[in-house]
Amino acid sequence: MEGWIKLHRSIVESDTYNCLSLHQKVIMIEILLRANHADNFWFDKRRGEKVEVLRGQLITSVHAIENEWFSGDKEVTTKKVRTTLDKLKKLDFLAIETTNSYTRLTICKYNDYQLSDVENGKQDDKQMANEGQTEGKPRATNKNVKNVKKKKTPQKIEFSEEHLQLAYYFFDRILENLPEKKPPNFEKWANTIRLMMNDGRTNQQIKWLMTWVQQNDFEMANVLSPTKLRERFDSLALKAKKERTKKLDANTSKQEATRRLLEEGEDL
Known part of the structure; x- marks a missing residue:
C-alpha cells in the first residue's frame, strides 16, 4: 500500500x-x-x-x-x-x-x-504567534501544528475506453492461467496500452499478442503486464511469427505427404 x-x-x-x-x-x-x-x-x-x-x-x-x-x-x-x-x-x-x-x-x-489546518483556517499559527511569554521564557511550540505539504498537481492520464477494455481483456487472459492473480491498477494498464498505440501498435495487434503470450507455455509466466508486453513487443511478435510459420510449414508437410500417398495409391 x-x-x-x-x-x-x-x-x-x-x-x-x-x-x-x-x-x-x-x-x-x-x-x-x-x-x-x-x-x-x-x-x-x-x-x-x-x-x-x-x-x-x-x-x-x-x-x-x-x-x-x-x-x-x-x-x-x-x-x-x-x-x-x-x-x-x-x-x-x-x-x-x-x-x-x-x-x-x-x-x-x-x-x-x-481536512488540514489550512483548510480549517490558520487559527493555530495565529494563536501561537500572538501568545505572550511567561516569565521571560519563550513558550514551547508544537512543531506538528504546521505540517501541511503543498499538493502536487497529479499528472493527468488520458486514456480512452478502448485502452481500458484492452486492459480488462489482458487480465481476463491472465486469469485463465492464474485464477488467484490479484487485480492490477487498470488505469495504469490502460495508460501503458495508450503508449503502445502511440508507438504505432494497432488494437488488433496488441490484442492478438496478449492472447498469444498467455497461450505460450514459456511466456505466460513472464509477460503479466502491459509494461512488459510493451518492452518486449517486437521480440515477442517475432517469436510468435516464427512459431506460426513453423506450424504452417508442419501442416504443409503433412498435406504434401498425404498427397503423395494418395498418388502412390492410385499407381497401385
Whole structure:
C-alpha cells in the first residue's frame, strides 16, 4: 500500500471516536487509511466484472479485517469486527453494502476526516504567534501544528475506453492461467496500452499478442503486464511469427505427404 492521507487532529475530540473501545478505534483508523482517495475500480473475480469503488470507499470483508489487517492479533475476533462495523454504522460513520462476493464500506463524511489546518483556517499559527511569554521564557511550540505539504498537481492520464477494455481483456487472459492473480491498477494498464498505440501498435495487434503470450507455455509466466508486453513487443511478435510459420510449414508437410500417398495409391 502506497501514499498517505491527511488526518485532522480534531478526530480525537469527535463523539464517534470517543464512543469506541481501543480496538474499535484502531479499526476505524485502519478503515480511513485503506479507503480509496480517488474513484477507481475493483475486479470481482467471482462474478467476472468490475465494481466501481468511489473516493472514501473500500472493498473488504469481516474475514479480511480479522485475518489480514490484524493477522496475529488474537484480541481481534470475528465478533469484535462485526460489533465494530455495526457500531460505526449506527454512529453514521459508515454505510455498509454486503453482497455474496464482498462488503463495500463507505465513509459517510470522508472529506471531514481529510481536512488540514489550512483548510480549517490558520487559527493555530495565529494563536501561537500572538501568545505572550511567561516569565521571560519563550513558550514551547508544537512543531506538528504546521505540517501541511503543498499538493502536487497529479499528472493527468488520458486514456480512452478502448485502452481500458484492452486492459480488462489482458487480465481476463491472465486469469485463465492464474485464477488467484490479484487485480492490477487498470488505469495504469490502460495508460501503458495508450503508449503502445502511440508507438504505432494497432488494437488488433496488441490484442492478438496478449492472447498469444498467455497461450505460450514459456511466456505466460513472464509477460503479466502491459509494461512488459510493451518492452518486449517486437521480440515477442517475432517469436510468435516464427512459431506460426513453423506450424504452417508442419501442416504443409503433412498435406504434401498425404498427397503423395494418395498418388502412390492410385499407381497401385
